[in-house]
Amino acid sequence: MHHLAIRDTMDILAGKWKIRIIGSLSFGKKRFMELIANIEGIAAKMLSKELQELELNGLVKRTVLNTKPVTVEYELTTYGHSLKPVIDEIAAWGMQHRVKVIKAINNRKG
DSSP, rough: OOHHHHHHHHHHOOOSHHHHHHHHHOOOOHHHHHHHOOOOOTTTHHHHHHHHHHHTTSEEEEEEOOOOOOOEEEEEEEOHHHHHHHHHHHHHHHHHHHHHHHHHHHHHOO
């Protein structure tokens, strides 16, 4: 069951962008163009695809505002927010790993 649960999680969060999108939205609602500006390197077509998949899985809510021109906002659902501890742990591990790698590189140089 443990391995199956890991596989299910990885299937939902798979790819280069989903975790970064969730991480960005964990700080609050964002418009489409704000997400593009916030997530370095993502193309509009890819962001649209990933947001649709996250919405299908109940992690992201899309709201169309009645403005001219139409404004679309994205936010994490309550279910999406349940991933915050996981994303925070990934970020903490990533920071720790970066420090370790930089130290190892500096030790080789020195």
